Amino acid sequence: MRRFEGKAGIVTGASQGIGLAIAERLTAEGASLCLVAAPADEDALGEVAGRLGAVPLASDVGDAATAQLAVAEALERFGRLDVVANNAGIAYFDDVFETPLEHLDRTFHVNVRGMFLVALAAARAMAERDGGRICCTASTASFIGEEHQVTYNISKGAVAELVRSLAVDLAPYGVAVNGVAPGWVATPATVDVLPDPAQWSKHRSRIPLDRPAEPSEIAAVVAFLLSDDASYMTGSIVVADGGLTAGYRYTDWEAVQQERAPRQRKTL
Helix, strand or coil, rough: CCCCCCEEEEEEEECCCHHHHHHHHHHHHEEEEEEEEEEHHHHHHHHHHHHCCCCCECCCCCCCCHHHHHHHHHHHHCCCEEEEEECCCCCCCHHHHHHHHHHHHHHHHHHHHHHHHCCCHHHHHHCCCCCCCEEEEEEHHHCCCCCCHHHHHHHHHHHHHHHHHHHHHHHCEEEEEEEEEEEEEEEEHHHHCCCHHHHHHHCCCCCCCCCCHHHHHHHHHHHHCCCCCCCCCCCCEEECCCCCCCCCCCCCCCCCCCCCCCCCCCCC
């Protein structure tokens, strides 16, 4: 398919993981892209951009100037801006009572402030032309609490509400806003958990498809939401989690044997 032939876009968090897969998918379907990633990922971003023929921008997505620069690059290089994959995000994993305030601030700086800034800067440019489509990366953590990641959970809850709110406000301008909510995905962020039976067995029992997603599978959903195939969709959040939030399964999986001991209440 070449659904993005002649179209231009921005992908944030594009140096690895889901963002990289989105950039690869959109490029394969004909899009010209500006790719954004954190300054720490500049080398990896440069390699990806060179391989895909894209424009790299290594800059803090939570900085107001970054969104403006990305939009300006797209308009200058390609003369248009049609689609945005608003994907950049970070996560900290902390005991709730030991969560540093700095982790909350940094998570919201990237996951919420960054998405808000990119979405508004892009939407303004789209509204002045022929409209466009934005897809924000939410999470199953947008809807359910997950242990040891309270700052991430509440940031992704905010992303889900950002999708709905922007969809309502931007519809009159011809800008559609949707979201994708992945569950477990095989990315650098999960590389330590997936090979460890002691950890992974606890998670896989909750996933009816009994495996994590590949980044390309999430990218396929994003590509659909950014395409004209989703022309009557805005304000939707498509869950791509292998059935994790659909219910529970308890048969036909190899669990690590757990010692049966009386459950102890934690104390501070």
